[in-house]
Amino acid sequence: MSNQFGDLNIAVLLPCYNEEAAIAQVVLDFRRVLPGTRIYVYDNNSSDNTSEQAARAGATVVPSRRQGKGNVVRQMFADIDADIYIMADGDGTYDVSAAPTLIQTLLDERVDMVVGTRNDVTIDAGRKGHAFGNNLFNKVYQAIFGNDFSDIFSGYRVFTRRFAKSFPAMSPGFEIETEMSVHASSLRLPVKEVGTDYGVRGEGSESKLSTFRDGFRILRMIATLMKETRPFLFFSYLAVGLLGVSMFTATPVLIEYFRTGLVDRMPTWVMSMTMLLASLMVFMAGVILDSVARGRNEQKRIHYLSIAPSRGEQHIHSTPRLRERRGTVKAEGSVKERNEKSARG
Structure with a gap:
């Protein structure tokens, strides 16, 4: 064959x-x-x-x-x-x-x-x-x-x-x-x-x-890659979860306050406010890290573009294959160096 x-x-x-x-x-x-x-x-x-x-x-x-x-x-x-x-x-x-x-x-x-x-x-x-x-x-x-x-x-x-x-x-x-x-x-x-x-x-x-x-392991890898490549979405989910905990714990305290004007369960209220602040901090971390992730993607994209495409160009367009292209580049580099030396001499 x-x-x-x-x-x-x-x-x-x-x-x-x-x-x-x-x-x-x-x-x-x-x-x-x-x-x-x-x-x-x-x-x-x-x-x-x-x-x-x-x-x-x-x-x-x-x-x-x-x-x-x-x-x-x-x-x-x-x-x-x-x-x-x-x-x-x-x-x-x-x-x-x-x-x-x-x-x-x-x-x-x-x-x-x-x-x-x-x-x-x-x-x-x-x-x-x-x-x-x-x-x-x-x-x-x-x-x-x-x-x-x-x-x-x-x-x-x-x-x-x-x-x-x-x-x-x-x-x-x-x-x-x-x-x-x-x-x-x-x-x-x-x-x-x-x-x-x-x-x-x-x-x-x-x-x-x-x-x-x-x-x-795969689930952990998906979560890790989500955090690295889509941090805004990842931390937004965490922020919503913390916000939900805050609202769940704060609701009975607020109901009691509006009914009696008193806050008897102060530890519960403190915990709910702590969860609320944590939710805001996590959300802001997602916003900041999203900008960092965009910068990393730009760098990866630039590195990707710095590599010759080499997708079978000779097979389709009769262009030189990988080894021939490298030999041409090296030869051109050697000729350029010799010309520069001659000009200096």
């Missing part, structure tokens, strides 16, 4: 932890649908034969010592230089044959990230808790950050170099996909979703997700 993206520098990134049962087939499938593409398996301290199986199938195996998927993704994006990145899991649940469609969508739609949404995600290896959590967190995400994504937990994604190199990747674990989505939404980056088939794990492959533990 010929590679229709032969002019592009494409890297397939597969973070793995104890996936010896499926990783070899995943690597072989990617080699089949994208021949000639570089495939990297980042082994996150597996205790089985994941590395051996991946290497035998033809992948470049890289050890990743800091535990957690987010830590692995941060290392992958820092290590690998490419025009286009494909990230998928090594458990065999994603439809590898959809990879060319995702790449073509990235090129045609001129977007920075394409998410392969999972058509049968409710199956999720038979774990109903995961399906319920997916639906709940997707609705929470849409209510807070917008309707850019309908499957924020999909690990099947295609990125431009500009996205990969501007993404801070602060999450240590499975929250990393949520952080990717928030990064795109907060900077208003062009994104696209494409439906893909999603299967169950094969025999001998077990999910590493814990419904409650990882669900709590």
